[in-house]
Amino acid sequence: MTPQQVASRHAPSYFEGPKSTLIALCFLALLAVVFLGVGYSRPLLRTAPLTNAYRQSGTFSYSAAVTAPTAVYPSGAVKTGDPIYRAW
Numbered sequence: 001m002t003p004q005q006v007a008s009r010h011a012p013s014y015f016e017g018p019k020s021t022l023i024a025l026c027f028l029a030l031l032a033v034v035f036l037g038v039g040y041s042r043p044l045l046r047t048a049p050l051t052n053a054y055r056q057s058g059t060f061s062y063s064a065a066v067t068a069p070t071a072v073y074p075s076g077a078v079k080t081g082d083p084i085y086r087a088w
Contacts, residue, residue, distance in 0.1 A: 061080040069076040072085055 062078070062084075063080065064078045064084075066073045066076050066078060073082070078084060
């Protein structure tokens with residue numbers, strides 16, 4: 001090869017390759033753009049109602065026997081709703 005031929009050489013561009021490869025790449029690029037459009041058109045989060053997903057209920061009660069009936073606890077017992085006084 002002469003120096004002029006070496007200087008005029010260049011790498012082939014992607015558009016000079018086989019037509020089937022170029023068509024496949026264009027199809028994949030178009031498909032990627034469609035998927036991006038669908039993906040960006042949807043919300044990031046979606047709330048869904050769950051019926052009876054979680055439910056908790058309960059009651060709190062207390063009772064205690066008193067050592068001896070007093071003016072505070074004449075029945076000799078403490079029930080739910082009564083104030084509790086400790087004896088020192």
